[in-house]
Amino acid sequence: MSDLIASLLFDLIKNMAVIAVAAQLLIMETDIFSQVINRRAKLKSKIFLIIFFGLLSILGTYLGIYIHDAYANIRAIGAVVGGLLGGPLVGLLAGLIGGLHRYFLGGFTAFACALSTTLAGLIGGIIYYYRPFDKISLSMAFLLGVMIEVLEMGLVLILSHPYGQAYELVRIIALPMILSNSLGITLFINVLHNSMKKGQELMALQSYKALKIANKSIGYLKEGLNYSSALEASKIILEISGVAAVSITDRKKVLAHYGLGMDHHQAGEQIMTKATKKVLLEGHLKVATNKQKLGCPVKDCNLKSAVIAPLKRRDEVIGALKLYKSEESSITEVDIELARGISELLSTQLHISSLEKEAQLSTQAELKALQSQVHPHFLFNALNTIISFCRTDPMVARNLLVKLSKFFRHTLKENHSLIRLEKELEYTSYYVEIEKARFGSNLEVEIDIPKQLLGCQVPSFVLQPIVENAIKHGLSSKVGLGKVLVKARDKDEILVLEIIDNGVGIPDKYLNCVIEAGYGKGCGIGLSNVKQRIQKIYGTEYGLEISSRQQEGTRVRIQIPYLLQGREANGED
Known part of the structure; x- marks a missing residue:
């Protein structure tokens, strides 16, 4: 019996590691998680989380071990982490997705397992309101996993029949599931913490870049926004930010363009790109992820994505700052925050210059x-x-x-x-x-x-x-x-x-x-x-x-x- 439990524990931990590695790769490539961690997630991001963690719960079932007409599984990882990260709605629905899937697989524990997975997501979501994600320690995550799995074992004993079969099942799978799910939740939380820390370091670096740009350009912007000051500011931004090109416009024309595309994006020309015109009209930051959204009429233009931020004096839009990249869909959350930071600092400088005049x-x-x-x-x-x-x-x-x-x-x-x-x-x-x-x-x-x-x-x-x-x-x-x-x-x-x-x-x-x-x-x-x-x-x-x-x-x-x-x-x- 002990050999069976040990083998079961080994297999579940091995499968849990697969989930953790896959999750880490996905987190590294997706900006949504950084938005959620910082509690800036919009409805679209919440829907993504529900689907992602719901599928993760389903995967936890398939990576489980079929034993005694039931599954020793790692399904709770997706539901609990979804709740901790996205709140009660995300946790409840992610748990419900994983739970319903388990229910329709059948077996004498189907209802108990479905209910426990749904409750696991809801409990994680409730903790979301009382404990910010960055304040959840690894030991707390582990203890939460233990509590969730103990709850599941209890529901299996209470709701599954015959009782003798349920008892025998719990006696075999309890320890492997408690340890593997608790370790999985802890590992997932650790991955997200590291991602959050890395994101904060990147944001700090971008803030430093924005302040450095503002400090270097302040002397040029004292005279306001003109061809000369815009060109010098563009050179400074390109040098420090490392983007492919930088443009600064007023409301009608390009004041300066520096970097890739200088052959056709030239100072004095009327604004060509549709995205820029939209920013000037609406006064909100926009991201153009491809050439079509960018709207440059030159077919051979190598600038394929951009983040465009308004430049304002008081509440009046007086121009735009554009940070270009040479690859499509390459604008990251960090790039967006850098553009926002630079535009706000430049806008402040222009406002101060105006007040001084x-x-x-x-x-x-x-x-x-x-x-x-x-x-x-x-x-x-x-x-x-x-x-x-x-x-x-x-x-x-x-x-x-x-x-x-x-x-x-x-x-x-x-x-x-x-x-x-x-x-x-x-x-x-x-x-x-x-x-x-x-x-x-x-x-x-x-x-x-x-x-x-x-x-x-x-x-x-x-x-x-x-x-x-x-x-x-x-x-x-x-x-x-x-x-x-x-x-x-x-x-x-x-x-x-x-x-x-x-x-x-x-x-x-x-x-x-x-x-x-x-x-x-x-x-x-x-x-x-x-x-x-x-x-x-x-x-x-x-x-x-x-x-x-x-x-x-x-x-x-x-x-x-x-x-x-x-x-x-x-x-x-």
């Missing part, structure tokens, strides 16, 4: 708007001064008008946000000369700036509004000589500009308000304007500070980065 244009517009406030403000005050001389001293008024026209001739030509400090002092001197005509000997303006700092870059009209504010609000109501001192120094790569007056000062309660936009009836536009422009250019960590003592004077300190001449010469803002 919008922000840059917005900032430039705001700077121009702020700067444009200075001109009419200065003009209004200068004209008031000149008007006062028109009746009392027309010649002085004439000279002042000449100076004013000279001032605007220079300033209206100035298109740069940043200019040399020397030039800024020149513009400020025009205003001072006009004000000196009004104040006469009661106004004195001193410049104390080292020569080496005259080439530093400063925002245009950064000094004139503050000097104007000092004269108009600090000195105009002062009795006696009014002085304004303009100083500059370099401190730890920071250019510090100071405008100091000996005027009437600012009351403490107003000191923190005068640099806020819209404060007061004139001084607000000068000080707040300068502050806003500085922060638009350099950031909020820069700006101006103001300190004052009544009847002693006011000090305005400006701190900006120390930049020597260079940007203005290059025409940069």
Whole structure:
């Protein structure tokens, strides 16, 4: 008897190994299992699993050993693994397929075996909900197999008649079936775990490739999607991904094609392939598995399959990325994820580039708007001064008008946000000369700036509004000589500009308000304007500070980065 059990055990384990090897070969060649393992299976994949594991259960019967009008079998492997992998529906139906097949083979254990196989699949499916597949250990899989087979032996004893024959059968087949089915389930789970691990490693590699591509192409895509940036990005993608060819399009034409097929897939041509047009229209990734689905009108084209992913800016499709292969049906799940990853990263880069351009244009517009406030403000005050001389001293008024026209001739030509400090002092001197005509000997303006700092870059009209504010609000109501001192120094790569007056000062309660936009009836536009422009250019960590003592004077300190001449010469803002 022991020799019979040992022989039976050996034969079942040998046949179980055949199932395991066949399963491993199928798993390696099929992407469906990776989708199921990651719980991304669609209905089509679920149907495949039901059929696959149902047939595996049937195979487990045929690979069994006919003994005592019954079968010592490995049928439970397919049903249990189907349930663990695909859930209750897959497990139940796969088990039912294997069970019905066994039922129609007949024999006094037919019903018990059919029921136990169906229940085995259902139990595996129930465990699916409580234990993710990757969390099922090999020991757990083995114990589950033992439990399932013990259940089957119990059902055979309870439901099969005559009882004596059922008992004798169970006494012989119990140990071989428990061990072979448990080992089979464990081995199958191990194969799937290894496949999952390999898939994760491949996905990690593809993610690394996608990030590497994005990192290398970021410099080219800053200017948006054009012929030049698309070509450079295509070269990078081809080099890193190892596909046969890469194409990047906008909505109407090919921007770049690099790799196989460059003789007829050329930049500037209208989009030829039907699959690409469909992606641009629907905005979803598509896989073309053969030349017919690819839709290239050139008969001799060696590109035979492709994965095509949309490029988007916000939610708008602006183009497509195509990864081609030279063999039909060669696009794998890994290729799809790589294309998806690259397209999403490139889309993000293009979106960021678009936002940066919008922000840059917005900032430039705001700077121009702020700067444009200075001109009419200065003009209004200068004209008031000149008007006062028109009746009392027309010649002085004439000279002042000449100076004013000279001032605007220079300033209206100035298109740069940043200019040399020397030039800024020149513009400020025009205003001072006009004000000196009004104040006469009661106004004195001193410049104390080292020569080496005259080439530093400063925002245009950064000094004139503050000097104007000092004269108009600090000195105009002062009795006696009014002085304004303009100083500059370099401190730890920071250019510090100071405008100091000996005027009437600012009351403490107003000191923190005068640099806020819209404060007061004139001084607000000068000080707040300068502050806003500085922060638009350099950031909020820069700006101006103001300190004052009544009847002693006011000090305005400006701190900006120390930049020597260079940007203005290059025409940069």
